[in-house]
Amino acid sequence: MSVLESNAVEVVSAQAMEREHQPEELVIRNVRGWIGIDWAEIFRFRELLLFLVWRDLKVRYKQTVLGVAWAVIQPLFNTLVFVMLDRMADISSEGYVRSLYIYAGVLPFTFFQTGVNLAGLSLVNQSHLLTKVYFPRLFVPTASVGATIVDMAISFCMFGVLMAGFRFIPNWQIVFLPLLLIPTIMATLGMAYLLSSLTVSYRDFRYVIPFMLQSWMFLSPVMYPVARVPLKYQWLFALNPMAGIIDGFRSCIFGKPWNFMMLGISTTVAVVMFLFGLFYFRRTERRFADIA
Amino acid sequence: MSKPAVKVHGLGKKYQIGQQGRVTKTFREAVVGAMASPWRRFKALSGDHSHDNIFWALKDVSFEVPAGDVVGIIGRNGAGKSTLLKVLSRIVEPTEGEVRIRGRVSSLLEVGTGFHPDLTGRENIYLNAAILGMKRAEIKRNFDAIVDFSEVAQFLDTPVKYYSSGMYVRLAFAVAAHLVPEVLIVDEVLAVGDAAFQKKCLGKMNDVAKQGRTVLFVSHNMGIIETLCTNAYWMEHGRLKKYGPTHSVVQQYLSETMKRASTSMDLAKIPRAGTWGSQLLITKIDWISGLPLRHGEPLRARIQFKTNGLVEDGSLGLGFSSLEGLRLLTFESDFGVERRRFSKEQTHEVELHIDNLPLPPGTYSFNLGARSGDVFSVDYIDDCGQIEVAPGPVTQAHHYVPGAGVRLPSQWSWGHGAKEMESPGVRCIVN
Numbered sequence: 001m002s003v004l005e006s007n008a009v010e011v012v013s014a015q016a017m018e019r020e021h022q023p024e025e026l027v028i029r030n031v032r033g034w035i036g037i038d039w040a041e042i043f044r045f046r047e048l049l050l051f052l053v054w055r056d057l058k059v060r061y062k063q064t065v066l067g068v069a070w071a072v073i074q075p076l077f078n079t080l081v082f083v084m085l086d087r088m089a090d091i092s093s094e095g096y097v098r099s100l101y102i103y104a105g106v107l108p109f110t111f112f113q114t115g116v117n118l119a120g121l122s123l124v125n126q127s128h129l130l131t132k133v134y135f136p137r138l139f140v141p142t143a144s145v146g147a148t149i150v151d152m153a154i155s156f157c158m159f160g161v162l163m164a165g166f167r168f169i170p171n172w173q174i175v176f177l178p179l180l181l182i183p184t185i186m187a188t189l190g191m192a193y194l195l196s197s198l199t200v201s202y203r204d205f206r207y208v209i210p211f212m213l214q215s216w217m218f219l220s221p222v223m224y225p226v227a228r229v230p231l232k233y234q235w236l237f238a239l240n241p242m243a244g245i246i247d248g249f250r251s252c253i254f255g256k257p258w259n260f261m262m263l264g265i266s267t268t269v270a271v272v273m274f275l276f277g278l279f280y281f282r283r284t285e286r287r288f289a290d291i292a
Numbered sequence: 293m294s295k296p297a298v299k300v301h302g303l304g305k306k307y308q309i310g311q312q313g314r315v316t317k318t319f320r321e322a323v324v325g326a327m328a329s330p331w332r333r334f335k336a337l338s339g340d341h342s343h344d345n346i347f348w349a350l351k352d353v354s355f356e357v358p359a360g361d362v363v364g365i366i367g368r369n370g371a372g373k374s375t376l377l378k379v380l381s382r383i384v385e386p387t388e389g390e391v392r393i394r395g396r397v398s399s400l401l402e403v404g405t406g407f408h409p410d411l412t413g414r415e416n417i418y419l420n421a422a423i424l425g426m427k428r429a430e431i432k433r434n435f436d437a438i439v440d441f442s443e444v445a446q447f448l449d450t451p452v453k454y455y456s457s458g459m460y461v462r463l464a465f466a467v468a469a470h471l472v473p474e475v476l477i478v479d480e481v482l483a484v485g486d487a488a489f490q491k492k493c494l495g496k497m498n499d500v501a502k503q504g505r506t507v508l509f510v511s512h513n514m515g516i517i518e519t520l521c522t523n524a525y526w527m528e529h530g531r532l533k534k535y536g537p538t539h540s541v542v543q544q545y546l547s548e549t550m551k552r553a554s555t556s557m558d559l560a561k562i563p564r565a566g567t568w569g570s571q572l573l574i575t576k577i578d579w580i581s582g583l584p585l586r587h588g589e590p591l592r593a594r595i596q597f598k599t600n601g602l603v604e605d606g607s608l609g610l611g612f613s614s615l616e617g618l619r620l621l622t623f624e625s626d627f628g629v630e631r632r633r634f635s636k637e638q639t640h641e642v643e644l645h646i647d648n649l650p651l652p653p654g655t656y657s658f659n660l661g662a663r664s665g666d667v668f669s670v671d672y673i674d675d676c677g678q679i680e681v682a683p684g685p686v687t688q689a690h691h692y693v694p695g696a697g698v699r700l701p702s703q704w705s706w707g708h709g710a711k712e713m714e715s716p717g718v719r720c721i722v723n
Contacts, residue, residue: 028382028391051422055408055415062410062451132405133423134382202334286385289378290307 035282042136052143056118057150071151075158078106083162094225096254097166103159104253105222105246108180111152112188112242113213119144119192120209123200127292137285138278141196145188171255180248183270187241190273193281200288221246226259238265241273295394296356297475297506298380303389305350305375305530349375350530353389357508359474362501364521364538365510366545372530373510377401377479380508395474395506398425402479404464409453413444413463416452420467434470441492442466462489469496475506494519518542555579559660560598562673572606572634572662572670573598580643584680587653591646595660596639597671603634603664608642611659612651615678619659621651621698626663650698651681 042049061067082099085091093101119141123130126140163170199205220242221228229237238244244259244266251258350372357363365373378384380391381399406423407416417438421431439445442463444455452460478497497520501507511517517524517538524541526534534541560575576596585591595608607626613619623644625631634640658679661672 024395026382026391026393026397028379028386028393030386030388045425047428048422048425051419055411055419058415059408059410129406129423131378131383132402133399135423135425289383 031286034279035286037138037278037282038136042138045136045139048135049139049143049146052139053146053150056143056147060147071154072158075151075155078110078155079103079158079162082106091223092225092228094227094250094254094256096250096256097168100159100163100166100168101225101250101254102223103162104249105220107152107155107159108184108245108249109217109220109222109242110155111148111184112191113217114151115145115148115188116191116195117209117213118148119188120195120199121206122192123196123288124203124206124292127200130288130292137288138193138281141192141281142189145185145192148188149185170253173252173255175252177249177252180245180252183241183267184245186274187245187270190270190275190277193277194273197277197281197284197288200292201284216240216242219243225250226262234259234262235265238262239269241266241270245270295359297359297361297394298355298357298508299392300356300380301354301390301392303350303353303376303379303391304348304387305372305379305384306387307347307349308345348530350379350386353527353530353532355525355532355535357506359394359506360504361523362507362521363509364517364524364542365508365527366512366517366524366542367527367533371527373527374401374479375530376527377477377508377510380477393475396425397475397477398471398473399477400424400468400471400479401477403461403468407452407460407464410451412451413442413448413455416463417467420464421470424468424471425473426471430472438466438470441469441496458489465489465493469493473505476500476508478507478509480511555583557677559673559676562676564671564673568669569671571599571601571664572603573600574608574660574662574671574673575639577660577676584682585649585651586682587651588648591644591649593644594641595644596641597634597662598639599634599636602636603662603670605631605663605665606634606670607631607663609661609663610644611661612656612679613659613675615655615657617657617675620656631665649681650700652697652699653681655680 061070064070066073079099082102085099085102091098091102122140122144123137129140130137195205195209199209219237219240226234226237226243226247238261244262244264247259248263248266250256353372353376365376367373375384377399378401379386380393381397381401383399383401404416404420406420408419411419417435418428418431421434421438422428426434439448442459442465444459444463447455447459452463455463494516497507497509501520507520509517509521521538523536524534524538524545525532526541526545534544556576556578558576560573574595574597578594578596579585580592580594581590593610595610597608607624609622609624611619611622623646625642625644656679657675657677659672659674660676662670664670
């Protein structure tokens, strides 16, 4: 015990010295209107974000028989369904392998859907954290989306297996796929910030989100090609960021011609969505502890 | 030491209390109200509280805490202590005023914030410590010390949901105890765990205080405040009422609380379940013999009630329950005495007299009820509020034993083996 205590004192003094070099002053006062992002603070707390992602992943499959295997089983079943669709349904796939074509749309959309769904409820489900301790509130929905990124990575692996199964070699343009992930994640985060914040104030969104995401899927070219949409309305269609992104995914994988107009609009909307969500969240977060 | 560690200037926090219990009078009003209510609720949720009552949880609070000072914050429930700590911890934003804190701040408003029941003890140490603001390297360095302090080493890989509440609290506090901030903000968190562990925590808090860190500490336990703190702040109605050396502030606070304790309690507004209170409504109780109640002393109380209809075979009862809701003691007016008929639409009064109150010192909740006949309750208030039973002069003489519950005189007839002693030894328990 005494050894431990002397250790603790050493630690304390070491840190006291460390701190003496950087006397920081924290000012707490009422702030009105739109608030910028405190990047320094986010950097200081960065480890907590990783801990929260780690927790979300760890908790998800606790007390399940199959454990982490679920992370593979879910996309595997998805894949099986698409293989069956390929045999039975008559879905246009612009001449490419049908189940791969659909999977290429399902993959980014599932990420978007799961991320927004989990993150949307993340703040209300963890209101005990909001009322008892301070840390950057943005971390709560971000961690939910972060955990979903891990799911997406597993889905990509399954996609690879599926491509091997169909003896399909993707087009060289697949090297652009990581770039497409950027607007995908931005759109997801934007909606996650917006909806998680709205759900704190208006619990109606608890019921709105699943319904909204379902409709969103039909408005996204998951089960059909963008080519089905009349040309003159494609700009309108592309206001849904997932539309241009899914089309881009297919261009990457199949080498299908790029629809730059749609990709441009969708990417812009994704960026706007991200920024709006972010700042709306920042604007409302100071009320969270009062109403959560 | 030149600059204060915490500087609070003109701090205020406003809350709006939403309108409650709007009664609609007519069907038309009800329909219109239902149509308009989503809009009204939208406005209310959006922060438009122009029609609501405004409540200042904190108002004009200014103080400075020199670095290294340990400050105890005292005051009654609702005096604004917790709100102040929440503002200082950046959890809620102040409505006005400003706080400046120099140095790394940690706040401990609850033990085990962010503990996840499904994660193991080991995983929760990391998670909780990270949430409280520790870096990973710091957690690693302190891990063994935390485990050692918590005394739950053998259950480290068990999900905490299988922990006993004592183990849970020990683990949670162990994490918190290893925070090394310059400014520590602590809400009443020491009031948990068993006596031995509390002592250990107090020791740790004392160490923290001695290491020259600034501590702001809320507690209702004046004993703890007096041992730990150099200075005390007394808060009342969201304002800072007194500030000074701990002992004198605590003494003034205690004497004022005793004086202020109102012996009359209004019960008419406490909501009743079902039809209770419609025929007969208990409106008031007066503790004539004074508050706090005293163990082993006479108790006199006057109960007032209002009748709507005629109540036949009426009787009243007063009960005392533990704070967990377990009834410990009941007094009934029809215990071996005849019942009464309460005439309708009238205010009645009844006086209860108990020769000596057998409840041991402690905090209880009390319940009041009225019955018609054997089983039909016409009014019942499950929790009228908390009431304190203080030690009486008799407590010492009767060798009050903590934890023995209600002790009553009784007769015992011994067998032949138990002989009377020449000089009878009487049990004597001090403390």
